[in-house]
Amino acid sequence: MKYIIHKILVFIVCVFCLACNKETPFTISIQNNLNTPQVLHGINKLTLFAKENDIDIIEKDGILNIQTLLDSINLKPEAFSIKMNDDDVILTGGDATGLMYGLFDVKEQLETGNKTISDKEESPNLEFRALKFNLPWEAYRTSKTLREHTETCKDTVFWRAFLDMMAENRFNKLTLWNLHPFSKMVKTEKYPEANNFSDEEMKVWETFWHTLFKMAKDRGIETYMVNWNVFVPKEFAEHYNVSDLSRSSEKYLGKGDTSEIVKDYMRESVRETIDKYPNLTGLGITLGEGMGGMTAEEREEWILETVVAGARQAKRKIKFIHRVPLSASTGSGGSTDVSVEKLTRQTLDTLTYFDGPINIELKFNWSHGHSSTKLVKVHGGELTDTYWNPLPENYYLAWMIRNEDFFILRWGQPDFIIEHIAENVHPYVNGYYIGSETYIPAKDYITSLEGASYKYAFERQWMFYKTWGHLLYNPKTPDSYFAQAFETRFPDYGKTLFEAQSKVSKVPLIIASYWNATWDFTLYSEGMLGFNDGPPGVKLLSLETLASRTPMDPGYIGVPEFLESGKQEVKGKMTPIQLADSLYDFCNKALKEVERINPKENVDLLYEKSDIQAWAYLGLYFSDKLKSAVAYQQFINTEDKAFHREAITWLEKATEKWSKLVDVTKPVYDPVPIEHKGYRVDSNLFHWSIVQEEVEAELNWLKALDVTQNESK
Secondary structure, eight states: OOOOOOOEEEEEESTTOTTSOTTSOOEEEEEEOOOOHHHHHHHHHHHHHHHHTTOEEESSOOSEEEEEEEOTTTSOTTOEEEEEETTEEEEEESSHHHHHHHHHHHHHHHHTTOSSOOOEEEOOSOSEEEEEEEOSTTOSSOOHHHHTTHHHHTOHHHHHHHHHHHHHTTOOEEEEEESOOGGGTOOOSSOGGGOOOOHHHHHHHHHHHHHHHHHHHHTTOEEEEEEOTTOOOHHHHHHHTOOOGGGSTTTTTSBOOOOHHHHHHHHHHHHHHHHHOTTOOEEEEOOSTTBTTOOHHHHHHHHIIIIIHHHHHSSSOOEEEEEOOOOSSSSSSOOOOHHHHHHHHHHHHHOOOSSSOEEEEEETTTTBOSSOSSOOOBTTBOOOSTTTSSOOSSEEEEEEEEBOSOSSSOOOOHHHHHHHHHHHOOTTEEEEEEEOSSOOSSBOOSOOSTTOSOOBHHHHTHHHHHHHHHHHHOTTOOHHHHHHHHHHHSTTTHHHHHHHHHHHTHHHHHHHHHHOOOSGGGEEGGGTEEOOSSSOOOEEOOHHHHHHOOOSSTTBOOHHHHHHHTOSOOTTSBOHHHHHHHHHHHHHHHHHHHTTOOOTTOHHHHHHHHHHHHHHHHHHHHHHHHHHHHHHHHHHHHOOHHHHHHHHHHHHHHHHHHHHHHHHHTTTOOOEEOTGGGSSSSOOEEOHHHHHHHHHHHHHHHHHHHHHHHHHO
């Protein structure tokens, strides 16, 4: 490989003295001989930092010199090295994106006020670091809640901010999910009836996509359109008199129209989309929905005859995402099946046309990846080793970490991410997808107080993206890095906020690991809502179900098994009492840590503190409720009233914690719509104060339980 060196001389004078005398002339001099978009983006962010801190930009003659080199032989793509040599900083990148990451790192070091730049060498641990983003038009879910994001998601100013966040946190893949994206991307010559846009309207859409894909590429980010594959636009369905599942009561479970004209339309759409958008990296398919009644063979054949065939007809090769596992069921989800896994593996092994290895995606622990780090199940159930035994030659696996569990409260838990990577990255795994099906991080309709510094929803969850992005890139990123990020935003409180948030961010992980949920609406950890035993419906996680549940995490022991053992401790397992005590301990510690924080008029700081308190009280509620569940089950087993009184006592304590949760959240959050609450109910508004009625009703039910039994006797 030819050794290529480009040099950028970046001279920075006294940037580190941000706290010095304001009369000191702060200057930055930048000479750029490598005009790649990624490096220019990194320099632009460094320059913007200088301007925001009253540092002048001059042409030359600095004191602290940053010399930037491109070395594609000794460094991997996206890797960088920073070394101090007297007053010079030698910044070397494996490619332009690596240099961009290095420039970001220099900026972050200077933001701390350090007088020197520390030596550092970083290289990507995982090549595939993706965000899942569901688009609000032609969406998988069609509620008003998601449509609220439409105008924001059509605004390239929003995408510029979102892509900046991705680049700075080292995410390098943006996957955009949509039932049928093509009718808003191309008006095919053969099937112009597939949309009713005028030429001017179509031009607006084309400009939007071109801008989005180019902005992503300029930041070292690949873009993928991922669709559900038998859906067609209503205009096409009406013109050609074919089935339109979007108007069917069986939108997902039903069978889409697989007639020859639909297949031909799909091929044409795929081909023209690839040809029209050269900066679009690839396409993805997600078999299941719209394929009810089709066998696994028919589903795979559909993909080969439409998406794959269309891609082969295009003028260039693309990258490809193939979502697995398929289902032997005639429904949309169904269960995993080894015969289908083998069939899919056979197909994958023969798909050698695409640009580079295929990426296959599997949901880690179904729709609730923020749970146990142990792989218990994927979408449909347990998984065999079919996809990696023997090791594949033309594809890699990436885990989908779905988040259907918290959208309001801020989250950041490095230990969970580090453990997850250590536990689940194997030779056949090249990365992760992070994102939600039921929440779009675009328009911020959650922040209710005026004075916050952010505009978009993703900015509220800044530590969520920072921890996931940086740790997927480098799982050895120290806690001090994230603590410093807090300190930069909130001087004097950084370490406290980081440590407290890290503690309480374990709360939703524990709830999900214990509750053992499946698809999206079966659990909403943040609200203590989900499906209980019995009829489906999103309700308060009940005491009865908690007492009978078999936890998902194999390291936990459920109440029935715990009581059956007759032991206070069970070797290799954490009992409900031990889990409750652990929650009690770290939640109270977090509350004590943030007690001294006085937000004054800093709205951002107020939200950070309030969210930590909210998680802590939610954890304490779950702790007390677990102990109540143990006593309740003992009462059911023995009819000993002492256990009933104990269950009431613990549930009373839990109810008090819920009241404190309401007290903390009510001043800072108004009721907001969420998808979970819209399931089979009249209102989809959520707030902990709304759920409080269920919390108190359950306590009254438990208190009345003894009266009922006495009357029956």
